[in-house]
Amino acid sequence: MIEDKNQQRTQLSDLGEFGLIDHLTQNFKITQSSTVKGIGDDAAVLNFENKRVVVTTDLLVEGVHFDLSYVPLKHLGYKSIVVNLSDVFAMNAKATQVTVSIAVSNRFPLEALEELYAGIETAANVYGIDVIGGDTTSSTTGLLISVTALGEVEANEEVYRNGAKSNDLLVVSGDLGAAYMGLQVLEREKEVYKVNPNNQPDLEPYTYIIERQLKPEARKDIPVLLAELGVKPTAMIDVSDGLSSEIIHICKQSEVGCDLYEEKIPLDPQVISTCEEFDIDSTTVALNGGEDYELLFTISQDDYVKIKANPNLTVIGHMKQASEGMHLVTRADTRIPIKAQGWKNFNA
Amino acid sequence: MIEDKNQQRTQLSDLGEFGLIDHLTQNFKITQSSTVKGIGDDAAVLNFENKRVVVTTDLLVEGVHFDLSYVPLKHLGYKSIVVNLSDVFAMNAKATQVTVSIAVSNRFPLEALEELYAGIETAANVYGIDVIGGDTTSSTTGLLISVTALGEVEANEEVYRNGAKSNDLLVVSGDLGAAYMGLQVLEREKEVYKVNPNNQPDLEPYTYIIERQLKPEARKDIPVLLAELGVKPTAMIDVSDGLSSEIIHICKQSEVGCDLYEEKIPLDPQVISTCEEFDIDSTTVALNGGEDYELLFTISQDDYVKIKANPNLTVIGHMKQASEGMHLVTRADTRIPIKAQGWKNFNA
Known part of the structure; x- marks a missing residue:
């Protein structure tokens, strides 16, 4: 035939x-x-x-x-x-x-x-x-x-990056770092494929992080949820370039500082295990990985009771006076200044 | 030094x-x-x-x-x-x-x-x-x-491509074909430059058509003028791909036909002289050249008196029943079907 x-x-x-x-x-x-x-x-x-x-x-x-x-x-x-x-x-x-x-x-x-x-x-x-x-x-x-x-x-319901106040809580939806680790796995498999095209990769342990890279979702549900909870954020931004970069945007535009708690950063178990496998620090990945498309926002402390029980939202820090700077407070209780890394497309 | x-x-x-x-x-x-x-x-x-x-x-x-x-x-x-x-x-x-x-x-x-x-x-x-x-x-x-x-x-003041009626007049702003002829001059000079980079081209006779190619203007004034004249077009489109192509869009979407009069098509003297120099038919250039960014529209015959004295506007034809087709009526009074040429970017 x-x-x-x-x-x-x-x-x-x-x-x-x-x-x-x-x-x-x-x-x-x-x-x-x-x-x-x-x-x-x-x-x-x-x-x-x-x-x-x-x-x-x-x-x-x-x-x-x-x-x-x-x-x-x-x-x-x-x-x-x-x-x-x-x-x-x-x-x-x-x-x-x-x-x-x-x-x-x-x-x-x-x-x-x-x-x-x-x-x-x-x-x-x-x-x-x-x-x-x-x-x-x-x-x-x-x-x-x-x-x-x-x-x-609706008029006056829009939320900008510049409304955060000192003492506001810093909140993020979902979890961070998964899209970046998904990319690491895909790039590794591409290299393996180049050497041996017959090799069948087992991507089962990476399902979640690969999906976060290849088919991310945007948080349509969060503005709806916040309206239902009666919470209007004081500032909001989406996490596209990495948590560090977005925190810096909010702080600079709102003229505030920030303490971010390392232990509070939400990570999926697959991110943690893949970071261990690649010998990469998971906090670094969450801070600089990007492409998470989660929402990062600040709320008045008065609104804490409205959001604290919600599994979609995690309080990861609080805003301070601008003069106090922006810091990551590590698990070892040291304070490290937050710097932007993110994607640098124009680097040669 | x-x-x-x-x-x-x-x-x-x-x-x-x-x-x-x-x-x-x-x-x-x-x-x-x-x-x-x-x-x-x-x-x-x-x-x-x-x-x-x-x-x-x-x-x-x-x-x-x-x-x-x-x-x-x-x-x-x-x-x-x-x-x-x-x-x-x-x-x-x-x-x-x-x-x-x-x-x-x-x-x-x-x-x-x-x-x-x-x-x-x-x-x-x-x-x-x-x-x-x-x-x-x-x-x-x-x-x-x-x-x-x-x-x-304002609501209900927007004009679509699909409102032209049989017997409406077809009107165009400004003149046509200049941008295309400007491009021909620029491409010729580029070839001359390749052969002899010291050659200084004399572009003086082509000032208008080169400006129409390199620095076109959009007709911001026409919607304002039409409002002042109390004329709401029945259909409107901008001339970006060439007069033929735009007439076909209006006719198909409005389900009408059209007679376009060759002798009425507005041409700048520089277009006519440059067409003679390049041995190109100026009507073909106006029909298929594109990038004129003039506005082409249809109006009720009742509005003719309001626009007839305006130097910015030229009546170039009238709409007919769809069954009568779309034709160019030449200076020799022959009728040629209008076909789209325009730009074909995907041609190899």
């Missing part, structure tokens, strides 16, 4: 630019009442009534933010939406719409873009948002995804 | 990502009353009260949409804003804010990005819009600019 070895591979040039956009977005549905007109005109038209509108944007670049040798395109599409929604939630807002633009080289067949857009569509469905526009163009090399996300929030 | 031959050239890695954004956007001012919070938090916060919000986005990619061998970075920054604002004006809206994201390789020094942002700032000042956010990241190659523009319009 003769096998058909041709994988389906449609050239992008077969469709042209308009055909491509139409094809990729044909399944997208409008579900938000604020969307008057989505894709298909010079611009989308939205109606937020008297609510405040939040707008945020992010670029994801192949070879800088993702490596297609171990990131499935569907996951990448999903993640490209999630990282933007995380910024909307960090304003205490509800995410409502996104625009998605991609630049892509001819080496990608149509089927690859369909995978990418399937991930985008899944994220839109999971988070209940509308894809209202975008642009699709060729690039001379690689894949680049630019997403702009919009959200809505 | 020993000359200092070092041009100022600061590596992007010297600043890091946060330093770079802060540095590039430090001069940007907030002027729109709808901007509550601009750059500096997880997201910008806007207040459009009860107006409708329009959102549009575009990607510009080096080697696809621009060639840095003859496009100055300051002009590129200006143009990247203008092409997006054009889509806002095409909705009959007022432009209010933009986000600007760039991906840039390390081969660009800081001074190059400062030039780019100087152009962005100039456009923001000229058009009275706020730059409210963005992202700056490294790319593995070249420069890419992603802009999202927002605008506002």
